[in-house]
Amino acid sequence: MTKTAVTFRLNGAETAIFVDGGQNLLDVLRRGVGDLSPKYGCGQGGCGGCSVLVDGTLRLACITLAESVDGASVETAAGLADGPRLHPLQKAFMEGFAAQCGYCTPGMLMAARALLDANPDPAREEVVEAISGNLCRCTGYEPIIDAILAAAADLRGGAAR
Amino acid sequence: MAIHKGRGFACVNYPIGMNLGGDPSQALVHATPDGKFMVTLSSIDLGQGMKSVTRQIAAEALGVSVSDVHVDTADSDTGPHCMGSFASRGTHRVGNAVIRAATEARAQLLEAAAEEMEVDAADLVTDGSGNIHVRGAPSRAITVADTAIAAQFRQGRTLAGRGIFLVPPSDADPETGEMSPVTCFAHAALVVDLEVDDETGEVTVQSIHSAYEVGRALNPRLVEQQLIGGAWMGLSHALFETTEPVYPERDPAPLDFNSYVMPGPGDIPDHHVAVLERPAPDAPYGGKGPGEMCANPVLPAVANAIYNAVGVRCDTLPITPERILRGLRELGGARPGGWSGGNFGGTGNPNGAEPRTGSGDGAGNGHGDGHGTRPAWMATGR
Amino acid sequence: MTTFEMRKEYFADERPEDLKEIGRPTIRQDILGHVTGRSRFYDDHLFDGLLHMRCVRSPHHHARVRAIDASAAEAMPGVRRIVRSGDVPKNLNTLLSLLGFGRDDEPLITPETVGYRGEPVLAVIAETEAAARAAVRAVRVDWDVLPHVLDVEAALAPDAPIVNSEYPNNSFDYHDRYDHQKLRFGDVDRAFQGAERIVEGRYRMSPIEQAPMETCGAIAVPESNDRFTCHTSTQALFFSLATTAKLLDLPSAKLHFIGGTVGGGFGGKVDSVVEPMSVLGAQLTGRPVKFMWDREEEMQVGAPRGAEMWDIRDGLDRDGRIIARRFTGYFDAGAYTRLSSYAVVKAVGHLPGPYTIPNVAANVYCVFTNRTPATAMRGFGITGVDFAIECQMDRAAEAAGLDPVAFRILNAYRDGDMKAHRRLAKNTALIECCQVAAEKAGWPLDGTALSQSSLSGGGGARASVPETATDGEGRIGERRRRALPAEPLAGSGPRGRLPEGTIRGSDVAAAPPQRMDMGPGSGPDLESFVVPPLPAAPSPATGPVPHQPPIAPSTAASSPAAPATPTAPATPATPAAGDSMLAARLRRSRFLAGTRRR
Amino acid sequence: MITVETFDTLAAASSAMAGAGSGNRAGAGGSCYMGGGTLVMRAVNYGDGDFSRILRSRDPALLRIEPDGGGVFIGAGATMAAIAGHRETAFLAEAATAVGGPAIRNMATLGGNLFAPPPYGDLSTALLALDARVRTADGQETPMESFFARRRMTGPLVAGVTVPRPEPGVLRFRKVTRVRPKGVSVMAIAVRLPFRSGRLAGVRIAFGAMGPTPVRAKSAESALEGGGLEDARIARAAETLAHDLAPADDALASAWYRQAVAPVHLARLLRSAREG
Numbered sequence A: 001m002t003k004t005a006v007t008f009r010l011n012g013a014e015t016a017i018f019v020d021g022g023q024n025l026l027d028v029l030r031r032g033v034g035d036l037s038p039k040y041g042c043g044q045g046g047c048g049g050c051s052v053l054v055d056g057t058l059r060l061a062c063i064t065l066a067e068s069v070d071g072a073s074v075e076t077a078a079g080l081a082d083g084p085r086l087h088p089l090q091k092a093f094m095e096g097f098a099a100q101c102g103y104c105t106p107g108m109l110m111a112a113r114a115l116l117d118a119n120p121d122p123a124r125e126e127v128v129e130a131i132s133g134n135l136c137r138c139t140g141y142e143p144i145i146d147a148i149l150a151a152a153a154d155l156r157g158g159a160a161r
Numbered sequence B: 001m002a003i004h005k006g007r008g009f010a011c012v013n014y015p016i017g018m019n020l021g022g023d024p025s026q027a028l029v030h031a032t033p034d035g036k037f038m039v040t041l042s043s044i045d046l047g048q049g050m051k052s053v054t055r056q057i058a059a060e061a062l063g064v065s066v067s068d069v070h071v072d073t074a075d076s077d078t079g080p081h082c083m084g085s086f087a088s089r090g091t092h093r094v095g096n097a098v099i100r101a102a103t104e105a106r107a108q109l110l111e112a113a114a115e116e117m118e119v120d121a122a123d124l125v126t127d128g129s130g131n132i133h134v135r136g137a138p139s140r141a142i143t144v145a146d147t148a149i150a151a152q153f154r155q156g157r158t159l160a161g162r163g164i165f166l167v168p169p170s171d172a173d174p175e176t177g178e179m180s181p182v183t184c185f186a187h188a189a190l191v192v193d194l195e196v197d198d199e200t201g202e203v204t205v206q207s208i209h210s211a212y213e214v215g216r217a218l219n220p221r222l223v224e225q226q227l228i229g230g231a232w233m234g235l236s237h238a239l240f241e242t243t244e245p246v247y248p249e250r251d252p253a254p255l256d257f258n259s260y261v262m263p264g265p266g267d268i269p270d271h272h273v274a275v276l277e278r279p280a281p282d283a284p285y286g287g288k289g290p291g292e293m294c295a296n297p298v299l300p301a302v303a304n305a306i307y308n309a310v311g312v313r314c315d316t317l318p319i320t321p322e323r324i325l326r327g328l329r330e331l332g333g334a335r336p337g338g339w340s341g342g343n344f345g346g347t348g349n350p351n352g353a354e355p356r357t358g359s360g361d362g363a364g365n366g367h368g369d370g371h372g373t374r375p376a377w378m379a380t381g382r
Numbered sequence C: 001m002t003t004f005e006m007r008k009e010y011f012a013d014e015r016p017e018d019l020k021e022i023g024r025p026t027i028r029q030d031i032l033g034h035v036t037g038r039s040r041f042y043d044d045h046l047f048d049g050l051l052h053m054r055c056v057r058s059p060h061h062h063a064r065v066r067a068i069d070a071s072a073a074e075a076m077p078g079v080r081r082i083v084r085s086g087d088v089p090k091n092l093n094t095l096l097s098l099l100g101f102g103r104d105d106e107p108l109i110t111p112e113t114v115g116y117r118g119e120p121v122l123a124v125i126a127e128t129e130a131a132a133r134a135a136v137r138a139v140r141v142d143w144d145v146l147p148h149v150l151d152v153e154a155a156l157a158p159d160a161p162i163v164n165s166e167y168p169n170n171s172f173d174y175h176d177r178y179d180h181q182k183l184r185f186g187d188v189d190r191a192f193q194g195a196e197r198i199v200e201g202r203y204r205m206s207p208i209e210q211a212p213m214e215t216c217g218a219i220a221v222p223e224s225n226d227r228f229t230c231h232t233s234t235q236a237l238f239f240s241l242a243t244t245a246k247l248l249d250l251p252s253a254k255l256h257f258i259g260g261t262v263g264g265g266f267g268g269k270v271d272s273v274v275e276p277m278s279v280l281g282a283q284l285t286g287r288p289v290k291f292m293w294d295r296e297e298e299m300q301v302g303a304p305r306g307a308e309m310w311d312i313r314d315g316l317d318r319d320g321r322i323i324a325r326r327f328t329g330y331f332d333a334g335a336y337t338r339l340s341s342y343a344v345v346k347a348v349g350h351l352p353g354p355y356t357i358p359n360v361a362a363n364v365y366c367v368f369t370n371r372t373p374a375t376a377m378r379g380f381g382i383t384g385v386d387f388a389i390e391c392q393m394d395r396a397a398e399a400a401g402l403d404p405v406a407f408r409i410l411n412a413y414r415d416g417d418m419k420a421h422r423r424l425a426k427n428t429a430l431i432e433c434c435q436v437a438a439e440k441a442g443w444p445l446d447g448t449a450l451s452q453s454s455l456s457g458g459g460g461a462r463a464s465v466p467e468t469a470t471d472g473e474g475r476i477g478e479r480r481r482r483a484l485p486a487e488p489l490a491g492s493g494p495r496g497r498l499p500e501g502t503i504r505g506s507d508v509a510a511a512p513p514q515r516m517d518m519g520p521g522s523g524p525d526l527e528s529f530v531v532p533p534l535p536a537a538p539s540p541a542t543g544p545v546p547h548q549p550p551i552a553p554s555t556a557a558s559s560p561a562a563p564a565t566p567t568a569p570a571t572p573a574t575p576a577a578g579d580s581m582l583a584a585r586l587r588r589s590r591f592l593a594g595t596r597r598r
Numbered sequence D: 001m002i003t004v005e006t007f008d009t010l011a012a013a014s015s016a017m018a019g020a021g022s023g024n025r026a027g028a029g030g031s032c033y034m035g036g037g038t039l040v041m042r043a044v045n046y047g048d049g050d051f052s053r054i055l056r057s058r059d060p061a062l063l064r065i066e067p068d069g070g071g072v073f074i075g076a077g078a079t080m081a082a083i084a085g086h087r088e089t090a091f092l093a094e095a096a097t098a099v100g101g102p103a104i105r106n107m108a109t110l111g112g113n114l115f116a117p118p119p120y121g122d123l124s125t126a127l128l129a130l131d132a133r134v135r136t137a138d139g140q141e142t143p144m145e146s147f148f149a150r151r152r153m154t155g156p157l158v159a160g161v162t163v164p165r166p167e168p169g170v171l172r173f174r175k176v177t178r179v180r181p182k183g184v185s186v187m188a189i190a191v192r193l194p195f196r197s198g199r200l201a202g203v204r205i206a207f208g209a210m211g212p213t214p215v216r217a218k219s220a221e222s223a224l225e226g227g228g229l230e231d232a233r234i235a236r237a238a239e240t241l242a243h244d245l246a247p248a249d250d251a252l253a254s255a256w257y258r259q260a261v262a263p264v265h266l267a268r269l270l271r272s273a274r275e276g
Helices: A025-033 A088-095 A105-118 A124-130 A142-160 B050-062 B090-117 B144-155 B220-239 B298-310 B321-331 C031-036 C095-099 C129-138 C152-156 C188-193 C237-248 C274-285 C295-300 C340-350 C383-400 C404-411 C430-441 C447-451 C505-510 C578-588 D010-019 D040-046 D080-085 D087-097 D102-107 D110-115 D122-129 D144-149 D218-224 D231-239 D255-274
Strands: A003-010 A013-020 A051-054 A057-060 A073-075 B003-015 B025-031 B037-040 B069-072 B124-126 B131-134 B137-143 B160-165 B185-197 B203-213 B270-276 C002-006 C051-057 C063-069 C079-083 C120-126 C140-145 C181-185 C197-205 C217-222 C228-232 C255-258 C289-292 C308-316 C322-334 C360-368 D003-007 D031-033 D053-057 D065-068 D071-075 D133-136 D141-143 D158-164 D171-177 D185-192 D204-208
Touching (some): A003 A025, A013 A025, A025 A051, A057 A105, A105 A142, A105 C031, A142 B220, B003 B298, B003 C383, B025 B050, B050 B069, B050 B090, B090 B124, B090 B137, B090 B144, B090 B160, B203 B298, B203 C430, B220 B298, B298 C383, B321 D255, C051 C129, C079 C129, C120 C129, C152 C322, C181 C340, C188 C308, C228 C237, C228 C274, C237 C255, C308 C383, C322 C383, C340 C383, C404 C430, C404 C447, D010 D031, D087 D171, D110 D158, D122 D144, D122 D171, D122 D204, D133 D144, D141 D144, D171 D255, D218 D231, D231 D255
Parallel strands (some): B270 C002, C051 C289, C322 C360
Antiparallel strands (some): A003 A013, A051 A057, B003 B185, B185 B203, C051 C120, C079 C120, C181 C360, C197 C308, C217 C228, C308 C322, D133 D141, D133 D158
């Protein structure tokens, strides 16, 4: 089988790997590179469990052709924390009981991160829209929406200080 | 077009644990050399909070801080048997097993402390934050850590416990159905307020006011997670979900989340929850598992609210816009407040609507007289 | 918006508040792993040389495999192993065999006749998932398509296709005796005759997918110590381990199962299909093998909560008390038993809902149809009938002209009441929940409803078990006898086409008293048998018996002309066989015995 | 096994595709052009595409959104997010935003939307209502309607569309879904309602998910043409829909339901247009 070399930055670290034709980014991140934070939920682009940022843009890794990220910067939930220091979103999800089984959480965090990067002061409806491609089967979404709003407030406060 | 408001009620009880018993769970507890405790299970945490609630139960039963307890699960080589995480059995069965294991470990802890302090173990109590002292004399104390070190390195004593909980198996009688299904029940009641679009059959659920009796809320935030998420799933089952939309035909069959629909983050109603606690005598600190029963009352309450709104009895799940629309067509249009009336309510009626006396003429006649006036209970809540 | 309040004033004197850790909103132990993406779910383990296993599945609801040609698939690049039904050492199981409940009826990989669309007949193990998929597509199966049945009522008809050869009546066998589980408490038919109002309803629900965000899966790894480690998404670790040991005929000591961090389950991860598949794959290849469902499989092949249908008939007195309630329930099990048989028993134990009703009867069927087998889901055995009951309660309240909440409080069970399954109610709190929910919603209740309590008003006369009418209707095979093969069916005992209520001599040992009068918790009082008034029975003499309403039509208010009381044969008193049956069940139980039998 | 070929220009990709004797999607040669991947990669993941070769192009022209005569040219590679966020295509923002969640909108392209089977194709429905023209790699332009009538995976690759720019408020869009805020279409409706001297002139009404491709409701257009948005006229237009729509049953809704509520949703959309 033909392999294609792909080079990209993963959470800031240079990464190079050979991929199969048609292989998706989720598979490459998980099995190839060993970043297990994005999750397989459907392989259809329908659940958001594999949400990652590619060059700062929210994408679904399971329907991203792996070789299309050659030269790009990929960010995953594994890169959210700064060493032991959690990102405000992580803290807010933790304190707000915004995860139960935790399987949707990494994807949800990346969707929220994409929102807050673009819009530090979102209205509730904007949060709802931002996570509308990310499914959660446990929480009923309410705690997740609250946590994202709390993190936004935290981030704004942090910026002011 | 018209949007019709409706409100519906339902209440349920829910059996806790596997039906007919025979579903044991075990737990092991042991101390590390300096008095931290490991709880070893083979139970599954699938989001309901098994690791967290058993940790709190163990801490309580041991008399130590939750930060000094860690739950390790699930490895069949190290964790003793557990029947599994289903049937709302986790808190009840595993929790009881953990209490037993922790109680045995605690007894050893107190004996070890008593030996160090040269007092009677029966006179010792724990303060829940790492100290053991003589009852009524907090200054006559030893730390849990020192006790554990002494037990291990001086006394040669283990601080460990084993626990099992089993509701003995039973059977159902073939002729009468006599049986001992479970030992305790959780309870719930709720009111759903919604709107029905009588031209499209679309339903918008606006609010839920609920009361859930859970024995004891061992961790109120975990209980809240279950109740809020469970009510969401109840709405989903009431209005959205099916693998066979035209059951019993198998097609069309949803194959993805675009066609297997569930309420999105924009479909979430307000939910005002009250939790009542009537501890079950045989449950860990009285706690009953809230994880399954929370969804159940939502389904019929939604159906009843739709009937209240437009007079269509929705007896088939899920209650899709199509089913409602077909019902409306059969009915010849919406019959809001569809209900044949009765003499009830009267006190604190926020609408000021007069109670009516209806025909009460029996089954299925949901739309007798006086559609224009709503019974008091139909009034929109706060 | 969510609000959350603890109503500590209720049951305060039953609840010591001296606890330190219990009741605190302690943060979840697993939350740091969840928010950092480092929680290890089953698939979050990496193995060199991991192989991928996928199934060839039936496109038909019911079909026989004439031949399978896997030669092209076998020759494809990356394909390591074709796995055939013959590779499964003990290729027949029923999940609840671990409890000694039901007969083995389902293969892991089906050798010949498939009973549902999606049933596996072959598996492929390959280097990549893509290679496995390509190989699956290259397998050619020659199918002999058979007639199928999808509707529960049609499946119970005499001439319906046989879905599951182990249960040729298309219904699960209860107690080696009946084609349904019974509940009999008091005498509903007599009570209907005295009822002021009759309320009836039929309620249905279609199958529901548990839809955990993590699909079902397992990775099995051959270890250097001649064991297999299995990382699994199971909800029941030892259940899956024991099922795997049984199907693969492996000593359980060879299996090391690891799980416990699961991406949602909701009942869909009890079935223990993925674990034996992956371990089998690891056995056959000597390499780590992953078997997981994609989302399409999760939705259509993974067992859903089954469909149900409930008929409820209520009789109300003048005051709006429910004096009789009768259920006929149908659980659509799909092609194999899985857990549906047990859901039926659980549902029967739950009837008639949280209400005190002096006369209750139910016949509940576990029906086989040609669809994906059903299994557990959040609310197992209860959600469907609770929907039916609570819709019915609104209908009945309407018929009685009562406020729906007040009507429920009027009929609610209270401490000390006898339930239909003959155990006393305790620790009840339905009334208080009704009151609090109504209060929060601003739903006005009258003084009577507000003054009620679960703690009072129960017991006394409500604590007794009423004189109960029983019957022998629904013996195994009665319904479909004419359509089935002539030879006797295994496990169903001696039978003949006898009128309902007739009990043959050879059946007497297992036959029940026809009417029993029991005090709370007591055994049957052998002195008090009387000949029961049985409901009107269908004539046994007329041709193929169409599926009758399992409890014969009542003769209440709506048709007052027929207070049918056919005489039934009196029968000698024999105590119910519950104890001996339990013993048999325990003897059969592999799980309780704790060891695997050879 | 899949091979992927990436070309610097659309023309090169198009001739490679033509050389393979196939078209935009799976053709005789088993080649498939991939834009954003939302549909193609799903098929790859599930192994159910009938192609073994994926063609891509990194031609920057595919991403262009720019004025073109009296209208706008949108490159086939422009994503929903790009269209929703671009000043030149602000009139399409509502329809582009109706597609998927944010991640899908960052990936899904105009080109893919033109070929998406129902219940997808919301943006294409709006483009049909606007009488856009599909431009192919060979420079030819085809009206949307003819494009949909002959839509197949053969022929030259699509370079983009040119869209006549509607006056503000002239394009009205409505998506009916089961799930909020985002679900796939029970139906999508796009109407172009240009008024000239108080009368409608050049009405176009398009429905998505009401047939194998987005489709015009021409009888309803005629009912409105030359008049205003009076209730009676709206009712008359709504009544005619059954003639022009041919929805299928799917897991979201039956054909019966779609037909039953299409007049309701069209009438609501028209009334809301009247009310501004």
